[in-house]
Structure formats: structure tokens, C-alpha cells
Amino acid sequence: MLKKLKLAPKLALTIGSVLTVILVILIAITISLSKAAISTATYGELMAISKYNSMQIQSILDEAETVVADMQSYLQRAYDSAKTADKAQVTVPTDPAAIALCQSQIYNAVLNPITYDIELYLRETARTGAISSQDIVGIGVMFEPYKFQSNIRDYSFYASETIGDGKIPSLGTYQSYSALDDYQLAMTSKIPSVTSPYEYNGDQIVSYASPIVYNNEIWGVISADIRIRNFDRIDTTSETYPSMYATIFDSSGLVIYDSDPTAGSGQTLADFTPDTEELSAMLSMMKQSEAFQIETTREDGRKVTRFFTPLKAADKTWWSLTAVETEDINESIVVTTFWMVALAALALVLIIFTIILLLRRVLGPVDGIVSAARDIAAGKLNVQLQVSSEDEIGVLSRTFMEMTQTLNRIVTDMKYILEEMASGNFAIKTRAEESYVGEFEGVLLSIRKMNRRLSSALSQINASADQVTAGSEQMSSGAQALSQGATEQAASVEELAATVAAILDQVQQTAQNAAEARDKSNEAGEETQVCNEQMKSMISAMDEIGKKSSEIGKIIKTIEDIAFQTNILALNAAVEAARAGAAGKGFAVVADEVRNLASKSAEASKNTSTLIQGAVTAVEKGTQIANDTAESLVKVVESTQTVSGIVDRIAEAAAEQSASIGQVNLGMEQISSVVQTNSATAEESAASSEELSSQAQILKGLVGQFKLRETNGVQDSYAPRAQEVRMDPVMMADDKY
Numbered sequence: 001m002l003k004k005l006k007l008a009p010k011l012a013l014t015i016g017s018v019l020t021v022i023l024v025i026l027i028a029i030t031i032s033l034s035k036a037a038i039s040t041a042t043y044g045e046l047m048a049i050s051k052y053n054s055m056q057i058q059s060i061l062d063e064a065e066t067v068v069a070d071m072q073s074y075l076q077r078a079y080d081s082a083k084t085a086d087k088a089q090v091t092v093p094t095d096p097a098a099i100a101l102c103q104s105q106i107y108n109a110v111l112n113p114i115t116y117d118i119e120l121y122l123r124e125t126a127r128t129g130a131i132s133s134q135d136i137v138g139i140g141v142m143f144e145p146y147k148f149q150s151n152i153r154d155y156s157f158y159a160s161e162t163i164g165d166g167k168i169p170s171l172g173t174y175q176s177y178s179a180l181d182d183y184q185l186a187m188t189s190k191i192p193s194v195t196s197p198y199e200y201n202g203d204q205i206v207s208y209a210s211p212i213v214y215n216n217e218i219w220g221v222i223s224a225d226i227r228i229r230n231f232d233r234i235d236t237t238s239e240t241y242p243s244m245y246a247t248i249f250d251s252s253g254l255v256i257y258d259s260d261p262t263a264g265s266g267q268t269l270a271d272f273t274p275d276t277e278e279l280s281a282m283l284s285m286m287k288q289s290e291a292f293q294i295e296t297t298r299e300d301g302r303k304v305t306r307f308f309t310p311l312k313a314a315d316k317t318w319w320s321l322t323a324v325e326t327e328d329i330n331e332s333i334v335v336t337t338f339w340m341v342a343l344a345a346l347a348l349v350l351i352i353f354t355i356i357l358l359l360r361r362v363l364g365p366v367d368g369i370v371s372a373a374r375d376i377a378a379g380k381l382n383v384q385l386q387v388s389s390e391d392e393i394g395v396l397s398r399t400f401m402e403m404t405q406t407l408n409r410i411v412t413d414m415k416y417i418l419e420e421m422a423s424g425n426f427a428i429k430t431r432a433e434e435s436y437v438g439e440f441e442g443v444l445l446s447i448r449k450m451n452r453r454l455s456s457a458l459s460q461i462n463a464s465a466d467q468v469t470a471g472s473e474q475m476s477s478g479a480q481a482l483s484q485g486a487t488e489q490a491a492s493v494e495e496l497a498a499t500v501a502a503i504l505d506q507v508q509q510t511a512q513n514a515a516e517a518r519d520k521s522n523e524a525g526e527e528t529q530v531c532n533e534q535m536k537s538m539i540s541a542m543d544e545i546g547k548k549s550s551e552i553g554k555i556i557k558t559i560e561d562i563a564f565q566t567n568i569l570a571l572n573a574a575v576e577a578a579r580a581g582a583a584g585k586g587f588a589v590v591a592d593e594v595r596n597l598a599s600k601s602a603e604a605s606k607n608t609s610t611l612i613q614g615a616v617t618a619v620e621k622g623t624q625i626a627n628d629t630a631e632s633l634v635k636v637v638e639s640t641q642t643v644s645g646i647v648d649r650i651a652e653a654a655a656e657q658s659a660s661i662g663q664v665n666l667g668m669e670q671i672s673s674v675v676q677t678n679s680a681t682a683e684e685s686a687a688s689s690e691e692l693s694s695q696a697q698i699l700k701g702l703v704g705q706f707k708l709r710e711t712n713g714v715q716d717s718y719a720p721r722a723q724e725v726r727m728d729p730v731m732m733a734d735d736k737y
Helices: 007-084 096-101 113-132 181-189 226-235 276-286 326-377 392-422 439-703
Strands: 136-143 155-160 196-201 201-214 218-225 245-249 255-258 293-296 304-315 316-325
Touching: 007 113, 007 136, 007 201, 007 218, 007 226, 007 245, 007 293, 007 304, 007 316, 007 326, 096 245, 113 155, 136 201, 155 439, 181 218, 201 226, 218 226, 226 255, 226 276, 276 293, 276 304, 316 326, 326 392, 392 439
Parallel strands: none
Antiparallel strands: 136 155, 136 218, 196 201, 201 218, 245 255, 245 316, 293 304, 304 316
16 A cells, blocks of 8 residues: 555655654653653642641640640649648638638539639639630549549539530539540540540530549549531542542541541441452551551442541541542543643644645656656657756756666667668667767677677688588598498397307306205205204203212212111111020011111112213213214304305305396397497488588578678678687777677
8 A cells, every 4th residue: 555655645654654653652651751740749639638637637636635634734733732731721621711712613512722723723724625625515524432532422524615604514423424435435544545436415526535643543534525527627628629538537447527428427447448458458557657548449339549647546546538539530630641642633733734745845846757767667768857946856857867868869779780780781880879878888888799799600600601511521421331330230249149148048047056056055054053952952961861870879879878877787786686685586686687688788789889880981971972973063064154155155156147247238239229220320410411511501591691790801701710800899999880
């Protein structure tokens, strides 16, 4: 598609594509940087709002803490002074005038002077704090039994923001006020604490409760109540971020305040974060007590970015949360990206439009050059270009026109020269030599070279034709003589071939006989080898007989020893029988028979031993003879193998002779065939020579039709071959043809 476009649209498209890629890259980089910058600014702004809200809540808690701390500080000083005060200051007065001065305003009881001063300070400080502070709705003071004064069991009061100058009421008996949440929290924790939200007189409040500790003993509790509705002063809405809302959580994630009025009380952070991994991540970061931000998914599936800022609530850490839907944060990025892309696209369109106009204006004359080039490619050299500009395109057009004119002159001149040469006129000269410049000069020189070489070649062909005529006549005479000699040679070769065939039959018979002798020799060698193996087996058996005979000799020796011992025992028995007298006669007879048997056994053993020794000697002689026979068989086997090898070589030599004679026979047949072919060829050569002489005369007539160049005043067509002069065209500078 791109190859078919013209130059101006192609350049415009190419430049536009490059600019588009560059702009896309720049826009991507700008968007990325802008997104990072906008995100940083947005996150910074929202984190600042979260910190501002945290400071607002912190100021409310600090105010309650300050009031409670001032009252506690006063009690510490008062109790310390009571230790060093005189007895009258810590004794309940009995004088009516003094009783009137020390009458309690809370309970119908008489106080000692120091306790009265304590009540006065606590009562008025609580009144002032509740009335003057817009955040504190009431301050309560509650004491453990008999701790405010040793003769007063129950003592407490609560100064609300509406008390004005009226009488501050008590909170009833100890059983009543000790059951309050703030009282129990302070007594249990034994440190200042903030309660969870609870309802009081129709309002949701939290209480800053601090125990009254003196000498490591809790004497009571001072509590400042804060209306949660006062937290509305924090930033909870924004025109830039319509979805923004604010929430205050305690350290356990319980919602203290939520700017969304539909949020129910008692909810926790987990109620707004169904994803357990996100909840775990938030709780983990909250443990570090540092500000952080995190993107989470609400229970309704919306993506929300939350900004957490810690604040101190007595001994606990509360969290100020400012949350905005991620879509609101990304909206400014999307708007910025849209306008950047729109402006870039508009700029790109304007740039491409301007480039197209400029290219069409500048490259307009190129169309004329392209049209002229197409005419030249089609063989039309009479082209005209009208260009008046002096820039590179104008120079290109004029140069192209000059090239076309030069090419036209050269083509016309070459046409004239080639037409003359085609007509047989090789004495032609160029009529536009001045146009052959640069590489074209080589074309002219090549034409000259071709002209001279063709002219010279035709002259040589003319001379050669004469020589071919004379030579062909001689060849015809020689070919006839060769044919006659080849016929006689063929007869002799056939006789020799018959003799070689007879020799071949005899050699083949000899080779066959040698092969049969080799087979018989091999069979004899194999049989001799079998005899040799059997002789070895016999020698081994005779050796075994000799060994067994030796073992029998040993047994005979043992029998002789037994007979000898038996004889001795019989003698001993005879001696004992003689000693026994008549009683031993029967035993003496037995002993005599035993001695006789022993003697016969010994004699038989000697005879057997003699026979066995003779057998062993015979076996040894047989073994020696067998060994000699085996050696003779080995020599026979070796001689047989030698004979077999000689016969093999004779058979191989006979086979080789047979093959060689077969080759000789084949060669003789080929020689016979070649001789016969030579005879036929000689006859054909004689005929061809006569035909060649005729064709040489015809060729001489054809060459006479050309007008050849003259060399040194003599025409080439009549110059003898020995007088030819070869001239290089580049050396013929004065030759204008």
C-alpha cells in the first residue's frame, strides 16, 4: 500500500507517523508524570484533611483532659496542705456561725474548711468548664465512700452545660454513680481513659474519665463528657471530592463518629472492610501509630482510598479517617489526560496538514520528472520539461533534460551504426562522437572493437576457407588409405581374440581344480585337528588313570599296615591265651586264625601292589606314546595347513590369471570394435572431406558479400592470414567511423 503512494503523501504519512509516535511517547511520559504529580498532590491534600480532622478531635479531647487535670492537680495540692494544716481546718465546725459558712451546696452536710474549699473549687471549675466550653457538655466528680470527708459516705455531683448559676445536683448514692460506665472504666484501668460512645439524655457522648489517685490509692473519679455531635466541625465534604467522608475510630476499630448519618452506631472498621487481607493490613499499620494511606474495597464493592491519622485519647490511640472513592481521585487525572490527548491530536492534525501542503508545493515538479522517466522507460526519448525554479528540484529537472537529450543522440547514432553493419558495411564511422562522454565512451569503444573484430574475423574466415578446401582434399585421400589399413587390422585382431579365448578356458579349468584341491586340503586339516583333540582327551584320561592307580597304591599300603597290626594283635592274643591255660585254648585257636588271615591279607596286598605298579608303568609308557603321537599329529596339522595355504594361493593366482585373461579378451574385443569403427569412420571422413571442400567454397562466396575495413590501404577481405594486424580500439584515436 505504501509503495503505491506518491512521494508527497508518502513523506507526509511517514513524517506524520513519526510525529504521532513521538507525541504518543511524550503524552505517555507527560501523563505518567502528571499522574504521579496529581496523585502526590491529591494524596497530600487528603492526608492534610485527615491530619486537620485529627487535630480538631485532639483539641476537643485535650480540652477535656486539661479541665480534668486541673481539678486533679488542685486536689493533690489540697490534700498535701491538709497534712500540715491545724486541727481546726480539718475538723467539722460545731459553731452555728461556722456551720453556716461550711454548709455543702451539694449535700445537706457540714464540711470542714478544707473540704469546703475543695468542693467550692471543684464545683465552680466544673460549672465554668461545662458552660464556657462548646465541646464539653458536662463534668462529673465522684468519690469513693468516706474519701471526700470521713463522715460523708456518698459524694458526687454533675455540672451540665445548662446549669447556669443554679444549684449543681448530685449523682445520688454511691450505688448509683459507681455503676456509671465512666466511673467503672477509670476505677478498673486506674489511669485516664476515654469511654466508648453511649447515649445520655438523647445524645451520643464519650467521657474522659480520670481516677483521683492520692498516696497510690484511688479516691474517686473526675469525668468530662463530650458530645459526639460536636465532631461535626471536622471536614467531611469537598466539592472536589464529592464522595469524601470522615470517620473517627478508637484503637479497637470501633466507630466513634461517622459523617455519614446512615451509619449505625456500634459498627467497627471490619463492617466497612469485607476483605480480610485489607483489614489485616490496616490493623497491622494502625499498630505502628503513624499516619498512612491504603486503598480498600467497601462492603458495597466500591474502591476507596483511606487516609488514617492517629490522635491521642488518654491512654489509647484513636484514628481520624478521611476516605474518598478512588474514582474521584482518578477523575482529575482522567480529565487532564483527555485534554492532553485532545490537544496533541489537534496539533498533530495541523502539523500533518501543513506538511502535506508544503510537500505538494515543493515536490510538484517531481511529477513531471516521473512522467518523463516513464516515457524514457517506454522508449520515448523526445521529452520536454518546463521548470523555472532554481532549487534542487529545478537543477534536477534541467539535468534530467540534458541527460535525455544526450541519451537520444547516442541511441540515434548507435541505431545508424548497427543498421550499416547489419547491411554488411563495416567501413562505417560515428556521427555523434562528442555525445559519447563518461561511461558512454566505453560503449563507443566497444562498438568499434566489435566492428574491427567482426571485420577481421570475416577476413580470417575467407582465408581459412581456402585452407580448408586444400586440407579437405588431403584428408579425403588419407581417410581412404586409413580405411583399407583398418580393415586388415580388424581381421588380425579377430584371430588374436580367438587364441586368447582358448587360453582363458584353460586357465579357468586350472583355477577350478586349484579350488577343489584347496577344499580337500581344508577337509584333511579339519580331520587331523579332530584327531589331535581326541589324542589330547586320551592323554588326559591316561593321566587320570595314573592318578587313580597311585591312590589305590596308597590304599594297599594302608591294608598292609592293617594286616601287620592285626598279626601283632593275634600274637598278643596267643600269648594271653597261653597264659590263661585251658581256659584260653579256644581264644588261642581264634587268634591263630586271625594271624593266618592277616598273613594272607598282607601277601594279597603285596601282590596287588605289584600288579598296580605294573599297570602304572604301562600307563606311563602309553602316555609317553600318546604324547609322541599328539606331537606328530600337531606337525601333520601344521603341514596340512601349510599345504592348504599354498593351494589357496595357487587357487587365487589362477583366479586372478583367469580374470586378467578375461580382461585381455574383453580388450581384444574392444580393439576389434574400435578398429571396425575406425574403418567406418575413415570412410565417413573421406565423404565429409569432400563435403567440407564444397562448403568452404560456399563460405568464401558469403564472405565476399561484406564490405570490410581496410588496413594500411589493403582491404581486410583480401589480406592473407599471416599479414593480419590486430588493433585495440582505444589505440585508434584518429579513427572516426
